[in-house]
Structure formats: C-alpha cells, structure tokens
Amino acid sequence: MTMPLTKNAISASPLDDADEIFRRHRTPLAVKYRTQIRAFFAATLPPIITCAVILLVWQIICARPNSALPSPARIWTEANDLILHPFFVNGPQDIGLGWRVLTSLQRVAVGFGLASVAGVIVGAFVGQAQWAARGLDPIFQVLRTVPPLAWLPISLAAFGDSRPSAIFVIFITAIWPIIINTSVGVRNIPQDYRNVAAVLRLNALEFFYCIVAPSAAPYIFTGLRIGVGLSWLAIVAAEMLTGGVGIGFFIWDAWNSSRLPDIFVALLYIGLTGFFLDRLIGFIGALVTGGAQPN
Amino acid sequence: MSSFLKIENVDKIFTHGSATTKVLENINLRVEKGQFVSIIGHSGCGKSTLLNIVAGLLTATSGGVILEEREVNEPGPDRAVVFQNHSLLPWLSSYDNVRLAVNKVFRKTETRVKRHERTMRMLDLVQMTHAKDKRPGEISGGMKQRVGIARALAMEPKVLLLDEPFGALDALTRAHLQDQVMALQAKLGATVIMITHDVDEAVLLSDRIVMMTNGPRATIGEVLPVPLPRPRDRIQLAVDPIYLECRRRVLQFLYERHSYIEAA
Numbered sequence: 001m002t003m004p005l006t007k008n009a010i011s012a013s014p015l016d017d018a019d020e021i022f023r024r025h026r027t028p029l030a031v032k033y034r035t036q037i038r039a040f041f042a043a044t045l046p047p048i049i050t051c052a053v054i055l056l057v058w059q060i061i062c063a064r065p066n067s068a069l070p071s072p073a074r075i076w077t078e079a080n081d082l083i084l085h086p087f088f089v090n091g092p093q094d095i096g097l098g099w100r101v102l103t104s105l106q107r108v109a110v111g112f113g114l115a116s117v118a119g120v121i122v123g124a125f126v127g128q129a130q131w132a133a134r135g136l137d138p139i140f141q142v143l144r145t146v147p148p149l150a151w152l153p154i155s156l157a158a159f160g161d162s163r164p165s166a167i168f169v170i171f172i173t174a175i176w177p178i179i180i181n182t183s184v185g186v187r188n189i190p191q192d193y194r195n196v197a198a199v200l201r202l203n204a205l206e207f208f209y210c211i212v213a214p215s216a217a218p219y220i221f222t223g224l225r226i227g228v229g230l231s232w233l234a235i236v237a238a239e240m241l242t243g244g245v246g247i248g249f250f251i252w253d254a255w256n257s258s259r260l261p262d263i264f265v266a267l268l269y270i271g272l273t274g275f276f277l278d279r280l281i282g283f284i285g286a287l288v289t290g291g292a293q294p295n
Numbered sequence: 296m297s298s299f300l301k302i303e304n305v306d307k308i309f310t311h312g313s314a315t316t317k318v319l320e321n322i323n324l325r326v327e328k329g330q331f332v333s334i335i336g337h338s339g340c341g342k343s344t345l346l347n348i349v350a351g352l353l354t355a356t357s358g359g360v361i362l363e364e365r366e367v368n369e370p371g372p373d374r375a376v377v378f379q380n381h382s383l384l385p386w387l388s389s390y391d392n393v394r395l396a397v398n399k400v401f402r403k404t405e406t407r408v409k410r411h412e413r414t415m416r417m418l419d420l421v422q423m424t425h426a427k428d429k430r431p432g433e434i435s436g437g438m439k440q441r442v443g444i445a446r447a448l449a450m451e452p453k454v455l456l457l458d459e460p461f462g463a464l465d466a467l468t469r470a471h472l473q474d475q476v477m478a479l480q481a482k483l484g485a486t487v488i489m490i491t492h493d494v495d496e497a498v499l500l501s502d503r504i505v506m507m508t509n510g511p512r513a514t515i516g517e518v519l520p521v522p523l524p525r526p527r528d529r530i531q532l533a534v535d536p537i538y539l540e541c542r543r544r545v546l547q548f549l550y551e552r553h554s555y556i557e558a559a
Contacts, residue, residue: 195352195382198351198352199350199352199370199371199374199376200372200395200450201370201371201372210395214384
C-alpha cells in the first residue's frame with residue numbers, strides 16, 4: 001500500500017511513522033552494496049584463482065634449469081621489458097610489442113574493413129536473388145574451407161608484394177562467414193516485412209536501408225564477429241611468412257633467435273588483442289541491433 | 296455500370312511442383328465508394344488469398360481487379376493493408392513506422408513539417424500519440440494494431456484492406472478496436488474490405504457481408520446486405536431484430552449449408 005506522505009498521514013498512522021524512521025536510518029555502505037560486492041568477487045575470483053593455479057603448475061613443471069620451455073619466472077626475468085614497456089622504439093626493427101600489435105591491427109583493419117563491405121553487399125545480393133544463391137553457394141562452401149595461408153602464394157603471385165598480399169589473405173579469410181551469415185539473414189527476412197515494403201513501393205535502395213539492413217543486422221554481426229576472429233588468426237600466420245614489423249613476424253624472429261620467453265609474451269598480447277576485437281564487434285553489434293529482435 | 300472497385304472473374308491456382316490447387320474460382324465482386332465490406336468464410340477458404348490479390352501481393356491466375364477504371368496488378372499505397380500480425384518494423388518507434396509510410400507517399404508533395412504534422416495526426420486518430428516513441432516490442436497487441444491502422448490510413452488509400460485485423464486480440468481489446476474502426480470509417484468515409492471469421496464482427500461493422508464457400512475452388516456463396524443504420528451501438532444491436540436476423544443468416548450459411556470440413 002502506498003499512501004502519499006503528508007503530515008496528516010504520518011500522525012494518523014503509527015505504521016507510516018515507523019516507515020519514515022526506518023527510511024531515515026542510514027544503512028552502512030558495506031551492507032547497502034553487499035550484493036554488488038558479492039557479485040564482483042563471484043565474477044573475478046574464479047579466473048584469478050585458475051590463472052594462479054595454472055602459473056603455479058607451469059612453474060613446477062618447467063622449474064628445472066634444463067627444461068625445454070621457460071617457466072613463468074624465467075619469462076618474467078628475461079622478457080619483462082616487453083610486458084612493462086609496450087611502446088618503446090629503439091630502432092626500426094627493435095620496437096615494443098604494442099607498436100607491433102598496432103601494425104598488425106592496421107592490416108587487419110584494412111583487410112577486414114574491405115571484407116565487411118564486400119561481404120555484406122555480396123551476401124545481401126546472394127540472399128535476395130535465388131538463382132545467385134544456387135549458383136554461388138556451392139562455390140562459397142568450398143572456398144571457405146581453404147586455409148588462409150593457402151591463399152598466400154596466389155596473392156603473392158598476383159600482387160608481387162608482401163604488404164597487399166597479407167591484406168588480401170585477411171580479406172579472403174574474413175569474407176566467407178560475412179557473406180554466408182548476411183545471405184542467411186536476408187533470406188530470413190519475414191514475408192510480412194517484404195509485404196510492407198511492397199505496399200509502400202520501396203525502391204531497392206530504400207528496401208535495403210529500411211528493411212534488409214536492420215532485419216538482417218543480428219546475422220550480419222554474427223558473421224562479422226566470426227570474420228574478425230578469423231582475420232586475427234590469419235594475420236599472425238601471414239606475417240610469419242611475409243615479414244615486416246607485425247606481431248606475427250616478431251614471433252618468427254624470436255624463434256629464429258631462440259628467444260622463447262619473448263614468444264610467450266607475444267602470445268599473451270595476441271590473445272588479449274583477439275579477445276578485445278571479438279568483444280568490440282560484439283559490443284557494436286549490441287549497440288546497433290539493440291531492440292531490433294523480432295517480436 | 297461502373298463501380299469503385301471491381302473484382303472480375305478471378306481464379307487463382309497455386310502450383311507446387313507438379314501438383315496444382317485451384318484455390319479461388321470465378322470470384323466476382325463490386326464494392327462502392329465508402330462501403331464497408333466483410334469477407335467471411337471458414338479457414339482455408341482463400342479469403343486471405345483474395346485480399347492479397349486485391350492488394351497486388353499475389354496475381355490472379357485469370358481475371359483481374361479494377362480500381363477506379365484501372366487494373367491493379369502490383370501492390371501500392373492506394374490499397375493499404377492492415378496485416379493480421381500488425382507487421383510493424385520492430386526496430387522503428389510507433390512514430391517512425393507511421394512516418395515511413397508518410398515519407399514514402401508524401402515526400403514529393405509535402406514539406407518536412409507537414410509530414411510530421413500528418414504523422415502526428417494519424418497517431419492521434421488512433422489515440423497513440425502517448426506511445427509515439429515506443430517500439431512495437433514495448434506496447435500491447437491492441438496498440439500495435441492501432442499503429443498498424445494509423446500506418447495504413449497515413450497512405451490515404453483509396454481502399455483500406457484489413458486482413459483479420461482483430462484476430463490476434465483478446466475479446467475486450469477487440470471490441471474496443473472495432474468501435475474505433477467504425478468511428479474512423481464514419482469520419483473518413485473510407486472504403487474498406489475486411490477479412491474476418493467472426494460473425495458478430497462482420498455484422499457489426501459491415502454494409503455487406505460476402506460469404507465464401509469452402510475451398511478448394513472456393514467462390515462467393517452469397518452476399519448479404521446489412522441494412523442497419525449508423526452509427527451502430529453494440530449494446531443496442533444485441534437485441535435488434537435486423538441484427539439478429541443478419542447474424543442468423545450468416546451462421547446458417549457457415550454452419551448448415553457450408554459447414555467446415557476437417558482437413559483430410
């Protein structure tokens with residue numbers, strides 16, 4: 001029961017009086033935010049504990065001085081500069097891992113950006129035109145299983161230079177899931193929306209902008225998310241072969257000069273960056289498609 | 296003799312691979328301007344197919360639809376449809392759903408301000424201005440249908456096509472919306488064709504009730520005029536002898552002469 005609190009009401013009812021006193025009583029912060037504090041530790045404690053256990057086991061296994069792989073402690077002592085200073089520049093080939101990741105990200109941005117635009121357009125076309133779907137779908141299904149690096153010799157031959165070749169490998173790796181998901185999204189546009197478009201006589205451009213894009217957006221973003229993951233996988237492999245300043249080449253270089261601890265640090269950077277990319281696309285997708293789920 | 300809307304000798308055959316089904320056979324119907332016509336029949340008799348042919352969403356296998364001396368063979372805003380499941384775009388607010396139709400139909404003839412005013416007027420007509428910024432997911436079924444009606448009316452259609460517009464609503468909301476549609480039709484003098492399977496709804500709203508035989512090869516079995524004066528009041532009509540007689544005749548058609556055959 002909610003009664004407006006007026007002077008009369010308070011004096012008339014002892015119950016409301018008690019209510020008022022209770023409300024004025026300040027609760028301590030620890031009690032007030034108890035559930036939030038609990039939720040925070042429930043979310044953060046398990047990963048911290050698992051990481052600690054894994055590091056401990058790893059340390060124990062690789063503790064012998066002649067072990068093949070370095071222990072966490074040895075990685076820290078030999079490569080902590082890479083962790084602590086990601087953005088140092090000591091020369092053209094001696095730069096921090098942060099710079100290397102950014103160089104790789106730049107390539108991914110170009111390749112993945114081109115793949116997104118081309119993939120969404122081709123996917124929308126394939127989803128819309130039935131004969132195109134029948135003709136092209138088998139080709140897509142075969143080509144998408146080709147491993148990224150298998151494209152590298154072809155692109156090297158075609159472009160004659162390593163830089164566009166690496167970007168092409170990203171492009172060709174990322175585009176298939178984008179095309180396939182977009183075409184499924186477009187094919188799944190409910191007939192109702194098509195009828196609305198027909199009654200309103202929307203032209204092709206308006207149909208794409210008003211109906212196709214918002215309706216297929218959840219599918220498109222699923223494709224983009226898979227695509228960005230694949231391109232991050234591909235860039236490391238491609239850079240190992242093409243050279244340059246990227247994070248992939250750094251690993252290859254470290255292997256050739258027997259700097260195993262550096263490789264472990266690089267793996268950490270790659271993993272975190274890939275995770276970040278995935279979350280970024282997921283976040284953009286949630287922003288764009290927010291509330292767009294069919295009801 | 297020329298009528299506002301003519302449906303002439305319409306046949307519709309659906310082909311699935313090698314199997315063909317004749318859904319509609321020899322449909323002839325004339326609708327005068329400002330008339331409210333209901334099409335009633337058991338489910339599966341092809342009422343929606345007929346409506347879709349008038350809307351231009353389907354093409355007749357033979358025969359045709361003539362609106363104001365012009366044959367229609369593609370969809371257009373002059374024959375606005377209110378769909379059974381509202382078909383609002385879920386990523387647009389109520390306002391934007393109506394505005395999309397207004398923009399499309401009046402972009403060349405009206406200024407931005409005029410189009411905004413028109414959109415607001417349409418929302419006001421169905422009493423939905425309070426929820427203009429809500430998305431379809433955030434409003435009730437009856438409200439969605441009202442926005443759907445506003446969107447259709449916003450196109451200033453020559454004919455308003457209602458495809459079981461109240462089918463998915465609960466009884467109370469349905470009655471409320473029926474009254475609103477009656478009031479709107481009286482106000483705007485719209486020509487309406489409504490699909491329904493509700494006898495009371497048909498008698499209450501219509502000037503004529505078109506009764507369809509069972510499919511396949513469904514056709515118009517009988518056309519019943521409803522000579523009740525307007526405005527109509529559902530409570531008074533409940534004991535009106537003309538209302539009861541109309542109701543009896545529709546029921547007789549549906550349950551005695553063309554009773555529903557369970558799909559084999």
